[in-house]
Structure formats: structure tokens, C-alpha cells
Amino acid sequence: MADIGSTLPRRQVGRYLRELRQGAGLTIAELARRIERGATTVQRLETGTAERIRLWDIDAICRVCGADDTTSNALKGLAQQGNTKSWWHQYGDLIPLDFDVYMGLEAGARKLTSFQELVHGMLQIPDYARTLTRIVHPSEPDSEIARRVELRWRRQIMLTKKNDPLPIDVILDESVLHRVIGNRRIMEAQLRHLADIGTRPNIDIRVLPFGAGVPLGDLTGPFTILDFVNPVSAGPVEPPVVYAEGFIGDMYFEEPDVVQQFREAHANLRRVALTAQDSRQLLREKAREFAR
Template sequence: MLLQYLRKRAGMNQQQLGDAIGYSLEQVASVEQGRRPAKAAFTAAAERALEGGGVLETLQGEVDRAKLPRFFRNVALLEAEALSRFSYDPLLAPGLLQTEAYAQALLEAHFPPLDDETIEQRVAARLARQSLLTRKSPPVVFVFVVEEDALRRVVGNKAVMREQLESLLTCSQRRNVELQIMPTARGAHSGLNGPMVLLESMDRTRHVYIDAQGVVTVRSNEDEVSEFWLRYGMLRTQALNTEESSRLIERMAGEL
């Protein structure tokens, strides 16, 4: 509705707006009618053409969250307000570090199968979440502990996996990101109970969420959350340090 209001205020019809921003009439109509969430590029182009004063871009975060699976939207809100985010990923590259091709391959393997439009929207939403990595006010501190076997699983094909590993190396060079690999040789450890994400919000409230098979559980009880933070601290001592982890990822990429 806001896009429609700004378009009419500018004296444009849908075709004229589409011509001005490089999108088809059908795409403009779909966004206006809520049938297709706007991508960031669409929003930025519409802002310029309609002189929206930033109102469309301000709402882009909500639009991006609407593309996420319903079960994950509340978690995305917690992430958006986080000062720190620590995760343990035993099966896959972390969603916040996935390349477009890697995310696309995962969603194409989803069962029951997803339609093309849903896959497109979920890939876009996953990539949009990655803006957290570069947020400056305030910045978010990230720690990722990832199982070695998760990065040896070839998702898509070898080229996709090589690109994913190289992207992990690039992301790990950010000052606010630490990436540690849990070596398979470590054997049994407490993380094998499953994945976890620990969040600390701007008001210093701590949360833990667990996402398994599309079921998300969020906890904020101090006693429960404290146990997870202790467990995560132990995982970090058992994993390879950041330098060792980078060298291992480089070797895995070279093997593909």
C-alpha cells in the first residue's frame, strides 16, 4: 500500500514506475498487491524514482523477514536486536555465512518440494539476514563453531562447495567474526546433542534457540540459558583455534 501511495503521489502508473526502475508491470503490480515481497534492489530503485525519503528502505527489514519461513520470523527479530551471536552448527555451513548457490542447493533439496518462487524468496531472505555481519550501529560479535564433517559434505557440487569454503575464509577475516572448526578427530563432545544459537540482546538479555527439522525452540530462563553458555564455552576450548581452522578450510577447498 505504501508503494502504491508513493507511486500515485509521483503521478505514475505501474507501467511508468516499472520503466523507471527497470522492472516489469507484472513485478510492480505483484509487489503493490503483496503477492511478491520486494527485494532490496527493487526497494532502492523505487526509493530513488519516487523520492520516498527512506520510508521504503526503512521497512525493508520487515519485508525480508516476511520471506522467511513462519517458524523462524520471531528468531530473526531476536537476531536483529542482538549484540552477540554464538552458534554451533553440526550439519551445515551456518545460514548467516552461506553463499547464494549453497543456500539454493539446500532449498532445492527440501522435502516436501518447494516451488520456485518460495525458493527464490527464502534464498533472498537468507542473504538479507547477512547484513547483520556488517551492521555498524551497534556492531554484532559473532562466533561460529562448525563441525568439520559439515564442511566436507558436498552441497550442490564441488564448485559450489569450493566457493562456500572460500567465502567462509573471507568472512572469518572480519574483526567481528570468529570461525572455529570442531575436528572430527575430537570424537564425543557435548555439542553432539544438536545445534544451538546463543544470543545476547542490547539490553543484555540472553537467549538460546534451537532449530531442528523446522521446529524452533527459544529459551530465556536464566538457569537454562546459563547451562548452554557453559556448554558453548567448553566447545570453544575443544575446537581448533581460528588460525588452525582457517588452515583446515584452505586444505579442504584445495581438495575439491
């Protein structure tokens, strides 16, 4: 049995279990009956309010709902994370390498606020994403690379859907416009895509120019602040989370003071970044350079 507090891993377990049940077409009561547990227990697992999580329950739910081994092992790994407000997800630790924790977290967000040194995953065109994915996973078959790229591309539906599209506020370091990912053709298409999609009212893309120097006096590295809505109307409010991607693992911060520090960092970077309009102009100018 894993004893975990009100942390991100527990909420993530609940989010995935809820999606598994809904995908299997089961009600909470039906699932509870099949795993021989009370409906209240299943509901608490799904809302992330269970004080204790039995790994047997996760295994049973995954089995009944037809989850694959990767998902089942990942959810059990999440359940075994410690009670800490700064959660370190090291690649290849308890959670399988090919399970994307962040993507599941992103799916539940109502707003993204980010600073990036590569194009944000939600804004990448397939060729840009494919190039990076192949570099990270050099031994994977083409079919697996294609699957990963397709999943990333589908995420953009959250930005472009007609009703209630996801707001995203992204600051791109100017190095993003110069660092060639793939080839010049890919870069031209990617930068044009950023300029075009940045005209949508829910998408704010700004470039932090080299001329701004180091506005914070130090380098933060890329980060994304995720804000959420309640998983259910009567459920607890999900606190915001800062996601900081690293080479050998990811950090997730929930402490209010730390989250506020990142908000202030983003606000300070935004003050010296180009306006959205000037950023689009620079993106198009650089795209034309790559087209030559």
C-alpha cells in the same frame, strides 16, 4: 483475547509491530488514533510489556500498516503462545509455515554464539542456501526460493556493515567441511567464503575437529545463543535466548540456568576446537580439495 507473560513470543510480537508501524511511516500516536486505542497501549505492545494482548489490536495494526496475511496470522499465532520459558514452535501449528520466527529474532540480536552442523545461515553463500532451501521446500516455485535466499543473503549485511557490525562466534563441526551440499564447486566457494569472512574482527569461526571426539560426553545438536539490547532506552532488558533448530520444529529457551548450560557447552567446545587461524587454514585446504 490472549493472556501471555513476559515470554519470547510476546517480545517478538512487539518487535514486528514496531517494524510494521515504522515501515508505514506512522508515529505511535498516529497509529493509536487510527485503531482507536491509547498511545500507551500501542507502546506497551511494541515493547512487549503489555500484560494482555487483544487479537483485535494486532489485527487492526496489521490492517492499518498494510501487513500481508501471512504476517498478520503469524503475529496472532505468536500472541496465543502460552506463558512458558521454554517455547516450542512446531511448524504448521498456530504460525504459518512460511513465516520465519527466528529471522525476526536474529534481527534484534547484538551478538550470536553458535555451534553448527551445517554452515550457519548468516554465513551461507547463495548457492549453498539455495540448495538447502530447495530440499526443504521441494514444491515451491523458483521465485519463492529466490526470495528466501535473498532474505538470508541480506542478513549478512549485519556482519559486514561499517558501523557496529554484529559479533558472531561460531563453532563448526568438522562434518560441515565434508558434507557436500549441492556439488563440489559450491562447497569450494562456501569454504573459501568462510575462510575469508572469518578474518573480520567481529567474526570468529572455529572448527571442532573429529579428533576432539565428543567433548561434552553427549551430542547437543546445533544451537545459537542470542544476546540483545533494549528495544528502547526506557524499556525492559531482553534476556538472552537459546535457539535450537529441529526437523519438525524449533525450541526457544529463556531460563537463565538453561542459557548458562548452553554457554558452558559452547565454551567447552571452543576449548578443544582449532584456533581461528588453524580453522581458516583447514577451510582453505578443504576448499582446494573440492577444486580438484
